[in-house]
Amino acid sequence: MNWLRKEEWPWWQAGLLLGLLNIAVFYTANYYLSASTTFSRAAGMLVQVVAPAHVAANAYWQQVKPILDWQFMLVIGIPMGAFLAARLSHKPVKFTTELPQTWVGRFGTNSARRWLGGLLGGIFVGFGARLADGCTSGHALSGGLQLAVSSWIFLAAMMLSGMVMARFIFRSA
Amino acid sequence: MGPLEITGSPRLLLGLVTGILFGFILQKAQVTKYDKIVAFFALKDLTVLKVMMGAILSGMVGVYFLYSIGLVNLHIKPTLLGANILGGLIFGVGMLLLGFCPGTCVAAVGEGRLDGLFRGILGILIGAALYSEVYPFIQNNFLKLGDYGKLTVPTLLDANPWVVIVPVVAILGGSLVWLDRKGL
Numbered sequence: 001m002n003w004l005r006k007e008e009w010p011w012w013q014a015g016l017l018l019g020l021l022n023i024a025v026f027y028t029a030n031y032y033l034s035a036s037t038t039f040s041r042a043a044g045m046l047v048q049v050v051a052p053a054h055v056a057a058n059a060y061w062q063q064v065k066p067i068l069d070w071q072f073m074l075v076i077g078i079p080m081g082a083f084l085a086a087r088l089s090h091k092p093v094k095f096t097t098e099l100p101q102t103w104v105g106r107f108g109t110n111s112a113r114r115w116l117g118g119l120l121g122g123i124f125v126g127f128g129a130r131l132a133d134g135c136t137s138g139h140a141l142s143g144g145l146q147l148a149v150s151s152w153i154f155l156a157a158m159m160l161s162g163m164v165m166a167r168f169i170f171r172s173a
Numbered sequence: 174m175g176p177l178e179i180t181g182s183p184r185l186l187l188g189l190v191t192g193i194l195f196g197f198i199l200q201k202a203q204v205t206k207y208d209k210i211v212a213f214f215a216l217k218d219l220t221v222l223k224v225m226m227g228a229i230l231s232g233m234v235g236v237y238f239l240y241s242i243g244l245v246n247l248h249i250k251p252t253l254l255g256a257n258i259l260g261g262l263i264f265g266v267g268m269l270l271l272g273f274c275p276g277t278c279v280a281a282v283g284e285g286r287l288d289g290l291f292r293g294i295l296g297i298l299i300g301a302a303l304y305s306e307v308y309p310f311i312q313n314n315f316l317k318l319g320d321y322g323k324l325t326v327p328t329l330l331d332a333n334p335w336v337v338i339v340p341v342v343a344i345l346g347g348s349l350v351w352l353d354r355k356g357l
Contacts, residue, residue, distance in 0.1 A: 006201070011220055011353070014202030015227015021194055022228065023235035026245040028187060030178035033195060035276040036301070039294075043302035060308035070188035077192020078276060079283030084193065085200035086284045095285040100207030100272055115292060117270050122278075122296015123303065124267025129275060130304035132260025133250050136274035140225060143250055145232035147326040147337060150252040157261025158268065159214075165269045166214035 007089045022142060029070055032146075034138030036129035038075040040064045060130075106170055132157075174243045196280045205280040207272030207288070214269050219357045223349050230342050237334050247325075254319025271296060 003009075009017075022033045044066030048055045055061050086093045099114050107113050129135040132154045134143060140158070143151025179187050199205050202224045212218035239245040268274050273281055273293050281289035327334040 008203045009198075009201040011202065011223035012227050012349075014198055014204075015224045016231045017198045018195075018202075018224065018228035019231025019233075019235060021191070021198065022232040023239065023245075025191055026236050026248075027176050027239065028179055029184065029191070030176040030246060032248050033191075035274075035279075036297075039275060039297045039301040040305065043298045043305065046298065047302060058305050058309070059312060060305040064305075068185065070184050070191075073185045073188030074192035074195065075275075075279055077189040077194075078196035078199070078279045080189075081193035081196025081198075082200040082205060082280035082283030083196075083285075085197040093285045095287060097287045097291075099288060100286075102208045102211045103272070114288070118272075118288065118292025119296040119299075121267045121270025121272070122293050122298075123300040124263050124296075125271055125274060125278075125293075126267075126297035126300020126302075127304050128260045128262070128264030128267055128300070129297075130260070130301055130308075132257050132264060133253070135264065135276070136225070136268075137276045139250065141228050141232070142248070144225075144229040145236055146247050146249055147233065147334070147341075148249045148252075149321070149324040149326060149329060150250045150257045152326070153252070153254070153257045154261040154264075157258045158265035161262040161265030162214040162269045163216070163265075165266050166211060166216075169269070170211060170215050 005088050005090065007091065018141065019145070022145065031070065032138065032142035033074075034071055034134065034142060035075055035078070036126070036135035036138060037064055038072045039126055040130060041066050041069070041072055102170070128158075176245050195276070196283055199277055199280045200284055205273070205277045205284055206286075207281075210268065210272050210274075210277070214265075216357075219352055223353060226345055226349055230346055233338055234342060237338055241334075249323040249325055252319070252321040252324045253316055254321070256316050256318070267296075267300075 025031060025033050041064060044055050044061045048066055055066060083093060099109060103114060132139060134154065139151040139154040144155060203209060204221050204224055209218060209220055213221035236245060240247060271293055273289055275297055278289045278293035278297065327337045
């Protein structure tokens, strides 16, 4: 199958397949494509190691329990699928700590700076997704297709702040 | 009828298989790269937007069709204006700085880019843990701000879903093709 070996699928093919996958998820799992709740569960598992009573008493972790569920397995599957897809392409998969090109073009190769920016970005992503009750998968993709008002508000807010920041930070890039 | 809803341990296997397919498509769409995400927010390369909107529109038609014949349920997240807006704003800034969202971050690791593992996964875990710590203080005040419950555009307009879906697919779908032809 040459198609599976292609380095990139056209946007409409990838989009259509993601839509079909989500439809299959609604039917088979009675749920929707989503990812970020798993990070709360995983964080609960990690904090549990040092402070089990604290996690048990926390109102959020009482709702989003630190357990392995369908979505947790989905998040474990994502890197496996991405590896397979990259492996099937003609370019070999190489595990690298190289910094992204655009980042280097703007901030240079200083690794402490990327740690600061990336970690801060990650914290914002993790916190924002929990506060909004979803991320690009659960809100944008799955809520968007259900025409949920909450999800379109999230999508608009996220694109707005990302675009303003992009103008601010990467104006010259 | 209703959905199939696989349960028990096969459900975990189903999650894994779904995730593998999800990661596979994300990688082939090339949306798992920092440079693509930044180019999207800078409006220089709209691949991320086109893939996302393509997935939303095709999923919309399919899910609402299966819903109309009773084969799936809808899962609407409640509209909480304060939380949806503030959470979205914070998320957007984070996504630009990190260059990934949660799903593409783990996908990037599978593709070999460990930037996503060290800063991304670690950061998102810390952010999620911080939220659990903050939650008890905001659950009865900030989170209740602008609470409109499970609201969809069709219920808001009191219209048949297809009255919304047909024009949305036509207009957004047309815009995507137009953007694509413009080379964006």
